[in-house]
Amino acid sequence: DIVVTQSPESLAVSLGERATINCKSSHSVLYSDNKNYLAWYQQRPGQPPKLLISWASTRESGVPDRFSGSGSGTDFTLTISSLQAEDVAVYYCQQYFSSPPAFGQGTKVEIK
Amino acid sequence: QLLLQGSGPGLVKPSETLSLTCTVSGGSITTGYFWGWIRQPPGKGLEWIGNIHQIGDTSYNPSLKSRVTISVDTSKKQFSLRLSSVTAADTAVYYCVRHWGYHYGFIDYWGQGTLVTVSS
Numbered sequence: 001d002i003v004v005t006q007s008p009e010s011l012a013v014s015l016g017e018r019a020t021i022n023c024k025s026s027h028s029v030l031y032s033d034n035k036n037y038l039a040w041y042q043q044r045p046g047q048p049p050k051l052l053i054s055w056a057s058t059r060e061s062g063v064p065d066r067f068s069g070s071g072s073g074t075d076f077t078l079t080i081s082s083l084q085a086e087d088v089a090v091y092y093c094q095q096y097f098s099s100p101p102a103f104g105q106g107t108k109v110e111i112k
Numbered sequence: 113q114l115l116l117q118g119s120g121p122g123l124v125k126p127s128e129t130l131s132l133t134c135t136v137s138g139g140s141i142t143t144g145y146f147w148g149w150i151r152q153p154p155g156k157g158l159e160w161i162g163n164i165h166q167i168g169d170t171s172y173n174p175s176l177k178s179r180v181t182i183s184v185d186t187s188k189k190q191f192s193l194r195l196s197s198v199t200a201a202d203t204a205v206y207y208c209v210r211h212w213g214y215h216y217g218f219i220d221y222w223g224q225g226t227l228v229t230v231s232s
Contacts, residue, residue, distance in 0.1 A: 001174075039218035048207055048222035049158065060220075092158060094218060100173045101216040103158040
């Protein structure tokens with residue numbers, strides 16, 4: 001099974017500053033179609049997760065462009081370019097390259 | 113807008129069977145997607161349980177496979193989860209979800225979640 005590991009577990013960022021979350025997969029999730037099978041989700045307190053990014057870097061419709069995903073193979077990053085108050089949440093990455101689909105343990109983003 | 117609404121008992125006794133149902137509205141359950149369940153213990157991360165296609169093809173997490181059954185009733189636009197021989201470790205919020213594309217695709221729709229507590 002592929003294991004997905006996120007870092008850091010939590011981070012505190014000032015409003016308007018950049019937040020960076022890392023995600024590492026135990027096996028490459030780059031498929032022969034040249035797509036990375038990795039997604040990012042945001043879970044606000046008391047809410048279900050919400051899909052932000054699929055294919056490592058494709059933002060879902062309606063997701064602000066301050067959210068961006070990058071990386072390939074085994075190492076990925078979610079960047080919030082200018083943190084807003086509504087971005088306080090736990091963020092999860094998920095590999096969907098192979099079964100069982102696996103999530104990272106989550107990164108909690110707070111306001112400094 | 114597709115909506116997924118889970119329902120079922122919020123309290124289950126140890127060793128009994130947890131049963132939840134998810135009703136799909138605002139869209140079809142027969143569009144070729146995979147419908148599944150993910151759980152989240154209080155204060156912890158997300159665990160994939162399994163899913164089912166409209167034709168009944170299922171896929172389960174190996175860690176739970178011996179205790180899980182997922183079924184679908186397309187006429188009612190519902191799919192269901194049964195988890196047998198539950199223990200306190202099965203206490204969690206259970207989300208019904210839609211997978212994009214295939215058995216282990218990313219999740220594009222989530223229900224609000226149903227908290228199930230296992231306790232005598």
